[in-house]
Amino acid sequence: MKMKSFFTRLSLIFIIVVSFNSCNKESIPDPNQLLIDQMKAVTDSIIENTGVPGIVALVVDHTRGIDWLYTAGVSDIPNNLPMKGDYTFRIASITKTMVVTVLLQLVDEGKIDLNDKLSGYYPEFPKADSITIAMLCNMTSGIFSYSYDPDFIPSVLAAPSKVWLPQELVDIGCSHDFNFSPGAGWDYSNTNIIVLGQIIELLSGNTLESEINNRIIQPLNLSKSGFLTSGVALPGIHGRGYYRGFFEENADFTEYFDISQGWAAGAVYSTPRELQKYAETLVGGGFLSDSLQNRRLNDMIQLEPKMGYGLGIIKMGSFYGHGGTFPGFTSLMFHSNEKGCTVIIYFNCWLELPPGHLFVRFMDILYGNDY
Secondary structure, X not given: OHHHHHHHHHHHHHHHHHHHHHHHHHHOOOXXXXXXXXXXXXXXXXXXXXXXXXXXXXXXXXXXXXXXXEEEEEEEOOXXXXXXXXXXXXXXXXHHHHHHHHHHHHHHOOOOOOOOEXXXXXXXXXXXXXXXXHHHHHOOOOOOOHHHOOOHHHHHHHOOOOOOOHHHHHHHHHOOOOOOOOOOOOOOOHHHHHHHHHHHHHHHOOOHHHHHHHXXXXXXXOOOOEEOOOOOOOOOOOOOXXXXXXXXXXXXXXXXXXXXXXXXHOOEEEOHHXXXXXXXXXXXXXXXXXXXXXXXXXXXXXXXXXXXXXXXXXXXXXXXXXXXXXOOEEEEEEEEOXXXXXXXXXXXXXXXXXXXXXXXXXXXXXXXXXX
């Protein structure tokens, strides 16, 4: 009887301890879940209070152990279909990070130098003796962006399926005066990156498509990503993309404009998870020598207190990456080595509200002003 009484008391103690621990765990909120709930709320708020149809947000904080892929809104307005996190989408100017990465690999290989003058490759280019390769990479060349030409958008709208040759885009940029003397200022110009794409083809003897594929897409096994040279089709399983800078009822531009108008400046498509893999290699290292990677992450043109532009890459606090805009699509990709965090955001539209707005809200939730 005494032995039975002992085990009975022991069982009761065990039940009490387990119950206490269970209650204690339930009473302590998961700090990561609190952060996720806040990020979810601000994402939902954009869908509820703006014209953005759908959002995909991916936040992976390796330090905290957060891996959050969230979708909100719709991917197809007339059919009211939900957004999905594995859809392919046009990443537009995030392409620039890939093109400049290939260019910098050629620097590492000794085939070109960032201090080389453009005249060594295109002597007929205006002011070519004053423009360095680095100036093309960091947007300090002063070259006018073809996409700002007042006749360019009307031309694209009049013939949306027209295939644009890279040289046509460069010629449009060259038809305008420089924004400033080379090296004397900063201005975002798509023409710079088209010229870099041409130089890559000249040096490699290959197409830009094959260089990006061989140096970036295949090594990372990005099976749902690719560089498009022309055509209106968006490969892979995808939703719809709406608007071109302002709201237009039923304005679906998913497969409307020929992608050749972007070429080196914006012709890649991808998925959130594949962009995560790419961003972590781009910023964490793996494409370039340590010395050149260090220069890329630190040689910045300061634009705002927390924002700088470098060699085909944007710096936001400790985060590095880029954003992208194409009719129907806006996106953002950033990674911080310091925080061990990657953020990918995709809106299936192009409106005045950019994904960068949501990125800043996420940063405030995750890190306050210290990001």
